[in-house]
Amino acid sequence: TVFKVAAIPGDGIGVDITEAAKEVLNKLAQCDGTFRFDFTTFDWSSKAYLERGWYMPEDAIATLKKHDAIYFGAVGWPSVPDHISLWNMILPIRKELNQYVNVRPTRILPGTKSPLVGCQKDPKQLDWIIVRENSEGEYAGQGGTTHGHENYAVATELAIFSYVGIERIMRFAFETAKQRPRKKLTMVTKSNAQRHGMVLWDKVFYTVAKEYEGVVEFDKMLVDAMTVRMVNRPDSLDVIVATNLHADILSDLAAALAGSIGIAPSSNLDPSRKYPSMFEPIHGSAPDIAGKGIANPLGAFWSAAEMVRWLGAGKLDAQADTLMQAIENVTVAGVKTRDLGGDRGTQEVTKAVLDQVERL
Amino acid sequence: TVFKVAAIPGDGIGVDITEAAKEVLNKLAQCDGTFRFDFTTFDWSSKAYLERGWYMPEDAIATLKKHDAIYFGAVGWPSVPDHISLWNMILPIRKELNQYVNVRPTRILPGTKSPLVGCQKDPKQLDWIIVRENSEGEYAGQGGTTHGHENYAVATELAIFSYVGIERIMRFAFETAKQRPRKKLTMVTKSNAQRHGMVLWDKVFYTVAKEYEGVVEFDKMLVDAMTVRMVNRPDSLDVIVATNLHADILSDLAAALAGSIGIAPSSNLDPSRKYPSMFEPIHGSAPDIAGKGIANPLGAFWSAAEMVRWLGAGKLDAQADTLMQAIENVTVAGVKTRDLGGDRGTQEVTKAVLDQVERL
Ligand SMILES: CC(C)[C@H](C(=O)O)[C@@H](O)C(=O)O
Numbered sequence: 001t002v003f004k005v006a007a008i009p010g011d012g013i014g015v016d017i018t019e020a021a022k023e024v025l026n027k028l029a030q031c032d033g034t035f036r037f038d039f040t041t042f043d044w045s046s047k048a049y050l051e052r053g054w055y056m057p058e059d060a061i062a063t064l065k066k067h068d069a070i071y072f073g074a075v076g077w078p079s080v081p082d083h084i085s086l087w088n089m090i091l092p093i094r095k096e097l098n099q100y101v102n103v104r105p106t107r108i109l110p111g112t113k114s115p116l117v118g119c120q121k122d123p124k125q126l127d128w129i130i131v132r133e134n135s136e137g138e139y140a141g142q143g144g145t146t147h148g149h150e151n152y153a154v155a156t157e158l159a160i161f162s163y164v165g166i167e168r169i170m171r172f173a174f175e176t177a178k179q180r181p182r183k184k185l186t187m188v189t190k191s192n193a194q195r196h197g198m199v200l201w202d203k204v205f206y207t208v209a210k211e212y213e214g215v216v217e218f219d220k221m222l223v224d225a226m227t228v229r230m231v232n233r234p235d236s237l238d239v240i241v242a243t244n245l246h247a248d249i250l251s252d253l254a255a256a257l258a259g260s261i262g263i264a265p266s267s268n269l270d271p272s273r274k275y276p277s278m279f280e281p282i283h284g285s286a287p288d289i290a291g292k293g294i295a296n297p298l299g300a301f302w303s304a305a306e307m308v309r310w311l312g313a314g315k316l317d318a319q320a321d322t323l324m325q326a327i328e329n330v331t332v333a334g335v336k337t338r339d340l341g342g343d344r345g346t347q348e349v350t351k352a353v354l355d356q357v358e359r360l
Numbered sequence: 361t362v363f364k365v366a367a368i369p370g371d372g373i374g375v376d377i378t379e380a381a382k383e384v385l386n387k388l389a390q391c392d393g394t395f396r397f398d399f400t401t402f403d404w405s406s407k408a409y410l411e412r413g414w415y416m417p418e419d420a421i422a423t424l425k426k427h428d429a430i431y432f433g434a435v436g437w438p439s440v441p442d443h444i445s446l447w448n449m450i451l452p453i454r455k456e457l458n459q460y461v462n463v464r465p466t467r468i469l470p471g472t473k474s475p476l477v478g479c480q481k482d483p484k485q486l487d488w489i490i491v492r493e494n495s496e497g498e499y500a501g502q503g504g505t506t507h508g509h510e511n512y513a514v515a516t517e518l519a520i521f522s523y524v525g526i527e528r529i530m531r532f533a534f535e536t537a538k539q540r541p542r543k544k545l546t547m548v549t550k551s552n553a554q555r556h557g558m559v560l561w562d563k564v565f566y567t568v569a570k571e572y573e574g575v576v577e578f579d580k581m582l583v584d585a586m587t588v589r590m591v592n593r594p595d596s597l598d599v600i601v602a603t604n605l606h607a608d609i610l611s612d613l614a615a616a617l618a619g620s621i622g623i624a625p626s627s628n629l630d631p632s633r634k635y636p637s638m639f640e641p642i643h644g645s646a647p648d649i650a651g652k653g654i655a656n657p658l659g660a661f662w663s664a665a666e667m668v669r670w671l672g673a674g675k676l677d678a679q680a681d682t683l684m685q686a687i688e689n690v691t692v693a694g695v696k697t698r699d700l701g702g703d704r705g706t707q708e709v710t711k712a713v714l715d716q717v718e719r720l
């Protein structure tokens with residue numbers, strides 16, 4: 001099988017880690033022999049935008065649709081306002097390809113450490129999957145500004161929640177929980193202060209929950225109290241479902257509590273498989289360390305493993321597991337970047353993972 | 361001086377801790393001799409609502425305006441939907457009394473422990489003041505639901521940011537930072553994904569910042585990345601300013617990282633002093649431990665200390681400091697509730713603080 005993958009390295013460390021991920025993916029395919037990747041790399045980035053005035057060409061979405069998956073590095077650069085770069089790259093891709101689920105697994109990799117005292121002895125305490133609504137809510141993109149240049153300006157952000165949008169993410173979250181050993185789902189909301197959209201969110205959750213009664217154990221948390229529970233009782237959580245903004249915040253916190261944002265992967269999925277799904281580490285372009293060769297490529301490799309799992313649709317799970325095992329062998333061996341307390345560079349870690357993939 | 365204080369115990373543990381706070385405040389006044397409190401207690405609560413059908417009477421706001429300050433316990437009870445209880449009590453009070461600032465100090469009290477490995481040796485690493493916009497933004501209260509009973513319902517939450525609203529909170533935040541030893545302010549935003557309200561938020565921040573150049577050191581963080589920084593580099597933060605929702609989330613996280621949500625205080629301020637300000641611990645009604653006599657009263661006492669400071673307007677700082685010292689002597693002595701790793705009840709901790717106030 002040949003998988004056509006659109007690679008979008010983007011900005012900053014996105015470039016280094018996408019290169020590394022391609023190498024690792026090619027090695028994995030080569031060792032396996034039953035599949036291979038056909039990568040097309042697109043130079044859509046802030047750097048290109050500053051030179052030519054646009055991020056993606058008119059036919060970008062149509063082009064992407066011709067691929068089996070998208071591998072995304074990072075976007076965002078100090079010389080372009082963030083809302084310009086993001087609304088010209090990552091956000092339209094997520095929306096127009098109907099990638100309405102964003103899956104963010106978090107756990108403490110062997111050989112790495114959580115900053116939480118309670119997880120020092122037993123890293124297994126923290127093992128979560130955050131299911132993020134990825135198509136509407138606070139990122140619906142509506143809202144506007146009036147009197148923008150005056151000191152009496154008023155600006156709005158309009159969060160939109162639709163029954164259809166909520167129901168499908170809840171269903172995905174319950175199905176995810178059902179496949180986990182502990183079968184637990186925690187739904188996050190802020191329906192005490194936000195009494196329209198979030199109240200609908202709660203209502204649809206409980207409607208879908210009826211179908212999983214006795215199968216999945218579920219509960220509800222307010223987003224503020226959820227941060228406290230993540231810190232104090234990580235072992236009480238399993239799968240978590242939250243809105244676009246809430247899950248954005250909680251998944252960064254989750255990655256920090258698990259040891260480093262540098263290892264955290266994400267999958268932007270269209271569960272109907274009508275359009276290609278997109279895989280990206282969650283760390284972003286990290287301008288402060290870009291070009292220094294010290295970026296942690298593990299979030300990129302973990303994302304790559306998720307891509308293999310998704311593309312295989314059940315048939316390449318062993319290969320995805322091999323890549324995860326390779327990553328873990330490398331962290332256990334202490335070959336780690338600075339963010340994980342090590343002193344190795346991106347290339348050394350990549351080399352070590354390539355060796356492991358070859359060996360396994 | 362006599363301070364007229366409206367006490368609203370509200371729900372759950374709010375009742376116990378308000379009673380305890382009144383005792384401590386009376387003792388503080390009695391030992392000092394230059395001021396005293398005239399408390400009027402209002403039975404506005406979910407319990408009363410379930411009996412008589414309303415939370416606050418028509419003239420509640422007018423009544424509250426006749427007081428010098430409001431002491432608030434907690435509101436929220438499982439048998440009433442949270443958005444009903446909150447929009448009938450705490451949120452209208454904050455809004456109608458123009459309490460547009462919510463100040464939330466967080467630090468690790470001596471004798472207590474942070475769950476962060478990095479703060480075990482040096483608790484001074486975590487010492488923050490979160491300045492929360494308390495009057496608009498995501499809590500503007502606008503938005504609605506269409507087709508509410510159908511499976512194609514659509515609901516919205518409309519966040520509103522006004523120049524006036526942003527400017528005044530930024531000014532308050534810079535003034536707060538200016539008075540701190542480290543003089544640092546970190547502004548939190550999500551202007552990469554939310555490109556209207558949050559972009560105005562950024563713009564006004566930088567406008568106000570010009571006046572503080574060279575006086576206050578300032579920087580900007582995205583709310584998701586902010587959680588990572590709070591976990592990884594607590595000592596890099598001092599004063600933090602954020603929107604209503606963002607600061608709600610970050611202040612709960614802050615309290616958890618400092619050791620317990622049970623100690624965290626908040627002040628809802630009208631800086632113009634036209635209307636009474638309101639003081640409340642941030643823990644909420646905690647139905648799971650209500651009535652068990654084990655609630656931590658320290659968040660309530662710390663809030664009481666902030667009330668004394670505010671009422672004194674510079675003249676009762678020593679008295680507020682005495683109360684804080686009493687609290688710290690008690691934590692150092694190990695007289696602590698369960699949430700802080702101790703085994704004492706609300707009354708024992710209260711008694712210990714009363715003794716310390718008397719002694720100091
Ligand atoms: C870059 C940004 C728009 C993005 C988001 O907020 O979705 C990022 O923070 C993420 O978590 O994927």
Ligand SMILES: CC(C)[C@H](C(=O)O)[C@@H](O)C(=O)O
Binds near residue numbers: 193224436450642644
């Ligand atoms: C009770 C609730 C409305 C409130 C809020 O979100 O403001 C609480 O969480 C707080 O932080 O004061």
